[in-house]
Amino acid sequence: MNLNENVDIKLLNAINHGRLSHTYMFEGDAVETLRRKSEFFALNILGDTERNGSLLREGNHPDFYYLRTDETSIKKDAVEDLVRVMHKKPTESEYKVYVIESFEKLTPQAENSLLKFLEEPPEKTVAILLTIDKSSILPTIHSRAQHVFIRGEREDRLKDLEFLTESELTTVDRLSLNAGHVKHLDENFSKLRERAMEFSSKWVMDHPLVLIQIKGLLDICNERRDYLLLLQLIDGYVRQSLHQTIGLNDFKPYIEVAENPVKGETALSKMLEEVAEANRLIQFNVNPMLALEGMVISSKG
Structure with missing residues (x-):
């Protein structure tokens, strides 16, 4: 059901x-x-x-x-x-x-x-x-x-999102993104998704320059709901990595991503908790840059 x-x-x-x-x-x-x-x-x-x-x-x-x-x-x-x-x-x-x-x-x-x-x-x-x-x-x-x-x-x-590629449509569908918001973003959604993937990949792989990626992410966002959509995209990437880590292939919003993360189950779960906390902070009007920087730093323990 x-x-x-x-x-x-x-x-x-x-x-x-x-x-x-x-x-x-x-x-x-x-x-x-x-x-x-x-x-x-x-x-x-x-x-x-x-x-x-x-x-x-x-x-x-x-x-x-x-x-x-x-x-x-x-x-x-x-x-x-x-x-x-x-x-x-x-x-x-x-x-x-x-x-x-x-x-x-x-x-x-x-x-x-x-x-x-x-x-x-x-x-x-x-x-x-x-x-x-x-x-x-x-x-x-x-x-x-x-x-x-x-x-x-x-x-x-998905009926009004013909301008998206098949992989982008899969992301919208699997993450239950707000289709009206995605339509409003138009081509900026593709940019936001691409940069969210780049950021998330570096974060999952413990890249030393991951914090530098945050400004490029936020440059595409114009209002609070854009920041919340960004966090949904990041959450989806990390959650897909977690599923791969525990040997499941039932959740794949990013069909073009194939690499296995270097982080383990505990670390990825901690990252998801920090995404949720960043979401909460932005909803309480905390500066998005501070919320995302805190998300990355706190995930390192």
Whole structure:
């Protein structure tokens, strides 16, 4: 049973046992997959009947509201329209359900407007917030939501990444990288991946000049999520090395890398711990250069 099948079971159990939360945040790496899961969840909340299914597909269910936009932001007016609809009593079902796609697009004004609604929602109202970048969402909204991670289906995650090579696509897929972020980086993703491999190779091989590589890595990054993506790439390389060391060949995000590391299992495990610590520090706004330098130095014990 895969991760998303387990998610389905947990969501259905919440419905069947009367344990629905007011707010869910579906987070993942492909908005198309999140959309399908939200519609699956909404249908089962409203009642999985032929009529409800037909009304949902047609976009005509009176107890269901789906908010999305092709614009770069979701404004306060759109949220206020949603709130007005949600204050009406359900007519076809026991519940009212609304979905906001790409929640990270909400302007600060829209987010604050929705926060007031989330604090005192009408009874029998369920919110499903979809995001592929939760880092910019207000902590107060995070605290009111039940978080559900949904891994993007492979075809959803990779369909807009035709500009990548097969080996690069393998890295994106095996490391479950955020496809939307990779697409945004465009050709810079290839550069970042290549430099991450060069750095990781030197780090794993105990190269004396590994610290010098860090500046070249960071020069490609422009925002915090770029640094976090970089650490995912480094983590993947070190983890692949660890798998090779213990005789496994089941994890290979870098298919062009064949050499066996000189470090042993204990040292590589320590390196993974330091990558996780660097990730934590960057999320707390520590200077990325200091976080990566500390990662390398601390791994040497």
